[in-house]
Amino acid sequence: MLLDDAYANGPYIQGAETYPPKWQAAATAFRAGLKERAEIGVPYGATDRQVFDFFNTQGPSNGTVIFVHGGYWKAFDPSVWSHLAAGPLAAGWSVAMPGYDLCPDVRISQITGQIAQAVQAIAARTQGPIVLAGHSAGGHLVARMLDAAVLPAPVRDRIKRVAPISPVADLAPLLQTSMNDTLGLDAAEAAAESPTLTPKPKGAAVRIWVGADERPAFLDQAAALAQAWDVPQVIVPHKHHFDVIDALDHAGSDIVRFLTGANA
Known part of the structure; x- marks a missing residue:
C-alpha cells in the first residue's frame, strides 16, 4: 500500500536479518548470568x-x-530483550520487561490497557520511582502511559522519566499500510491511540530518542511527538532503527543516565 515502504525498516538496514538472532542470543546469555x-x-x-x-x-x-x-504490536516478546537491562542494573536500578498479547488477536487499544495493567502490577511489588522506556511500538506504549486516563494517579505520579525510543506516535499513517490488515486500526482508534493528539503530560520528564540513520518516517514521528509535547529529542548519530537501542546495555550511556537520573 501507499506507505508500506515508508515504515519498512529491514530493507534499509544492512544485515537486518542477523539482528533478531543476535538479540535472542545476548538476551539468553544475560538471563543465565x-x-x-x-x-x-x-x-x-x-x-x-x-x-x-x-x-x-x-x-x-x-x-x-x-x-x-x-x-509493530505484532511480533516479539520480552525474552528477546533481556540484555538491554544491563545498563540500568549496573546503575542500581531494577528492570521489568512486560509482554503483551499481539495483533490481530487483540487491538492496539487493548495492548495499551495490558501495559497499563503490567505497570500497575510492577508498581505494586516495588518501591521508589518508576521510569519507562520503550522502542518503536513500545515507544508508543510508554508514551500512552502518560495519558491521565490510562493509569491511576498514584501509579502515574511515581513515573519520573520516560524515554520513547523511535516511537510510532501518530498512528494515522499506518492506515495506509498493508500491516493494518493485522493491526485492524480504524480512524477513530488511530486518533485515540496517538500520543501526538493527547495533551502534554504533567510531572514526568520526557525525552525522545531516535537514530539519525532511521527511515524518514521515524524521524518525522519522533519530531512530531517532541513538538506536540514540547519536549527534547535526541538524534543519535550513525544509528538506525535496530541499533539505536544498544546503548541501554551501558550504564554510562546518555539514555541510561537520563533514565536513572544521573544527568538530571
Whole structure:
C-alpha cells in the first residue's frame, strides 16, 4: 500500500536479518548470568503473554526501569530483550520487561490497557520511582502511559522519566499500510491511540530518542511527538532503527543516565 515502504525498516538496514538472532542470543546469555536475580514470566493478566520478566539488583534498588519492546504490536516478546537491562542494573536500578498479547488477536487499544495493567502490577511489588522506556511500538506504549486516563494517579505520579525510543506516535499513517490488515486500526482508534493528539503530560520528564540513520518516517514521528509535547529529542548519530537501542546495555550511556537520573 501507499506507505508500506515508508515504515519498512529491514530493507534499509544492512544485515537486518542477523539482528533478531543476535538479540535472542545476548538476551539468553544475560538471563543465565543473572541466575536467581532473574524472575521470568511473572503473571500480571489472564493470558500466557501477559507476563513480565523482572531483573533484581544485587543490593537495594534505586527504583525500577520498565522497558516495553517493539515489533509493530505484532511480533516479539520480552525474552528477546533481556540484555538491554544491563545498563540500568549496573546503575542500581531494577528492570521489568512486560509482554503483551499481539495483533490481530487483540487491538492496539487493548495492548495499551495490558501495559497499563503490567505497570500497575510492577508498581505494586516495588518501591521508589518508576521510569519507562520503550522502542518503536513500545515507544508508543510508554508514551500512552502518560495519558491521565490510562493509569491511576498514584501509579502515574511515581513515573519520573520516560524515554520513547523511535516511537510510532501518530498512528494515522499506518492506515495506509498493508500491516493494518493485522493491526485492524480504524480512524477513530488511530486518533485515540496517538500520543501526538493527547495533551502534554504533567510531572514526568520526557525525552525522545531516535537514530539519525532511521527511515524518514521515524524521524518525522519522533519530531512530531517532541513538538506536540514540547519536549527534547535526541538524534543519535550513525544509528538506525535496530541499533539505536544498544546503548541501554551501558550504564554510562546518555539514555541510561537520563533514565536513572544521573544527568538530571
